[in-house]
Amino acid sequence: MTKDRMTVMERVAGWVGGNLRRTGIAAAALLMGGSLATAEELKPVTIVLPGSSAMAWYPMIVAQQQGFFAEEGLEVTIKSLDGSGAVLQAMAAGRAEFGAPGPGPALNAVARGADVKFFYNLFSRGLFMLAGDRNDGITSAEGLRGKQIGVSTADGAEVSFARSALGSVGVQPDEYKFVTIGQEGMAVTAFQRDTIHAFAASFTGIAVLKDRGVDVFDLTPEGLDLFGNGLAVRGDIYRDSPEMVAGFAKAVHKATLWGMKNPDGVLKDGETYNPQEVERAAYARALLETVNQQYMPVGANKLGYLPESGWDAWHKSLLSTGELDAPIEDLSVVYTNEFVENLGDE
The missing domain is CATH 3.40.190.10 (Periplasmic binding protein-like II)
Structure with missing residues (x-):
């Protein structure tokens, strides 16, 4: 340990x-x-x-x-x-x-x-974080303007979290798009194909991404009281x-x-x-x-x-x-x- x-x-x-x-x-x-x-x-x-x-x-x-x-x-x-x-x-x-x-x-x-x-x-x-792939070159939530963000479900708690996280740094809902991709394992393929540039994931999802070889980078803005x-x-x-x-x-x-x-x-x-x-x-x-x-x-x-x-x-x-x-x-x-x-x- x-x-x-x-x-x-x-x-x-x-x-x-x-x-x-x-x-x-x-x-x-x-x-x-x-x-x-x-x-x-x-x-x-x-x-x-x-x-x-x-x-x-x-x-x-x-x-x-x-x-x-x-x-x-x-x-x-x-x-x-x-x-x-x-x-x-x-x-x-x-x-x-x-x-x-x-x-x-x-x-x-x-x-x-x-x-x-x-x-x-x-x-x-908290349960969620806004996860990016370090190899994409995006280093902050502001960098997600114009990008697609993966979520497991269209109406899950991760959607509300992602909107709140992005809104806290001035990124508005019309400046990005959510893509519903299902379970965390599918996010690995989505990252590889550049279908998404971030994934609103629970910490269990983060563990799956790391386990599957994604070089996870935390894009979550600081100071969220969620x-x-x-x-x-x-x-x-x-x-x-x-x-x-x-x-x-x-x-x-x-x-x-x-x-x-x-x-x-x-x-x-x-x-x-x-x-x-x-x-x-x-x-x-x-x-x-x-x-x-x-x-x-x-x-x-x-x-x-x-x-x-x-x-x-x-x-x-x-x-x-x-x-x-x-x-x-x-x-x-x-x-x-x-x-x-x-x-x-x-």
């Missing part, structure tokens, strides 16, 4: 250390302790994720596999979709109680009348079953702390969701390390906290790029920290 990687792991371990008390995780042991509902009493719910990476979304997988959801009386089904737009559509159609969309698409959805509520921040340090995807719930569930939301948040919170302390356990549980990702242990471990770094709270914020400044930044950016036609007068309709405030660090 390199010195830099050790520093990250030590920082994560130092933050978690002393805060996580190990509890019995076998269902039988929990049942004997009387802290779990019986299988017949578990409430079935579904969460939809905007991608299939086991490492990126490990808190839900760990909470499922380690019995943390069951402790809260929940039987959770985890489904993978293609992007935040699909996540929000599934929630609106009643096919899922919970989802993990990006804040940009969520604000757009609420402005159009969607009834969803963010309640937990996963990627407090956090990444988090957990959202349908509005009717939030209003009618707040105890369910509280239990979901508690289980995910506990799983995140457990995962930061037990990377080997995360890799083992991840095999149940995406064995292809985990079978390359070194790659999966490096990816998990980056995930934990992005999950770390900013400043004095609590794990899972949704910062007002971040929502203001997203809102202002979407208005400036024209993604929002009119301001949302009260951003508190979009998110709440009430469930995070009741969580400790154990």
Whole structure:
């Protein structure tokens, strides 16, 4: 392990250390302790994720596999979709109680009348970057004027992020073009053929690009206050079953702390969701390390906290790029920290 990687792991371990008390995780042991509902009493719910990476979304997988959801009386089904737009559509159609969309698409959805509520921040340090190929000779976001930028989905969180990033340095939406190319592996070919000159990618996508030989150059402008995807719930569930939301948040919170302390356990549980990702242990471990770094709270914020400044930044950016036609007068309709405030660090 390199010195830099050790520093990250030590920082994560130092933050978690002393805060996580190990509890019995076998269902039988929990049942004997009387802290779990019986299988017949578990409430079935579904969460939809905007991608299939086991490492990126490990808190839900760990909470499922380690019995943390069951402790809260929940039987959770985890489904993978293609992007935040699909996540929000599934929630609106009643096919899922919970989802993990990006804040940009969520604000757009609420402005159009969607009834969803963010309640937990996963990627407090952001999920995306604007990646270029060093061999193209483009060294800044300003250099993307007149260029084509690859995105995985036409209505995903990466689109809102890219518009915000480019808008922050004065590059307007009519000065570039998005090209929907699908999964990250296709971006490699697109770079090689000069179909795109940048790719709005999650850090998992960046890992794929590097693994496939692209000399990645970060074109993301500095100073963006844009956090990444988090957990959202349908509005009717939030209003009618707040105890369910509280239990979901508690289980995910506990799983995140457990995962930061037990990377080997995360890799083992991840095999149940995406064995292809985990079978390359070194790659999966490096990816998990980056995930934990992005999950770390900013400043004095609590794990899972949704910062007002971040929502203001997203809102202002979407208005400036024209993604929002009119301001949302009260951003508190979009998110709440009430469930995070009741969580400790154990």
